[in-house]
Amino acid sequence: MKLTANLPEPEEFGFEIVTRPRPPAPGRPTQFQFSVLEPKSRRLVRDFEVVHERIFHLFVIAENLEFFAHEHPQQTRDGRFRFSMALPHPGGYRFVADCYPRGATPQFLVRTIYTAGARPAGLPALAADRRPKQADNLRVELATEPAEPIAGKETLLFFRLSPGDGVEQYLGAWGHLLAASHDLIDLMHDHPLYVTPGPQIQFNAIFPRAVPYRVWVQFQRLGVVNTVAFTLPVKALS
Structure with missing residues (x-):
């Protein structure tokens, strides 16, 4: 059969x-x-x-x-x-x-x-922004591997959180990520692959094109949902 x-x-x-x-x-x-x-x-x-x-x-x-x-x-x-x-x-x-x-x-x-009053708008000019971010009760730092994401290749995103105490799951996951290309054509929603002591929370992503992406991440600490954003330019495969 x-x-x-x-x-x-x-x-x-x-x-x-x-x-x-x-x-x-x-x-x-x-x-x-x-x-x-x-x-x-x-x-x-x-x-x-x-x-x-x-x-x-x-x-x-x-x-x-x-x-x-x-x-x-x-x-x-x-x-x-x-x-x-x-x-x-x-x-x-x-x-x-x-x-x-x-x-x-x-x-x-x-x-x-x-909305009412909307006018044609050009694409936003997104400059790279990897600076550490301070949210409501959590500081978030980002490192990527490779250091410069490559279109079509896997990028590892490591988010280090401080203080490390009181970090909790939010909606059944240790974090939520949404990435959007500068023209809002590419949209990705993802969750962590690994969580290591620190804590450091790892997401894996593939950015489809060589354009800038805005990346929002959300982590919960002591009942408070913290939302921060980073901007990652993605380069073409040479």
């Missing part, structure tokens, strides 16, 4: 966003409604697997890369997800939903929302 793996074929699900008001007014609370839709039938998806303690992770990134949020909208009775937030300034924002529809494959769904 021939054995076959009963695995679903990977398909991209639909992702719809409705805002109130429409378009959002910068600096004022906006109500957001998110719907995940089946690929062919476009029926609303209501059942999701729990991944890292939530069924729906949402990342919001401004096109100038100066705003980042990691949120968890609540699912309501009709199966949609809702929450409220204020987008701080006029412009475009990438909304990235990380979810796992039951019986399907994990999804990383992206849509762009523009």
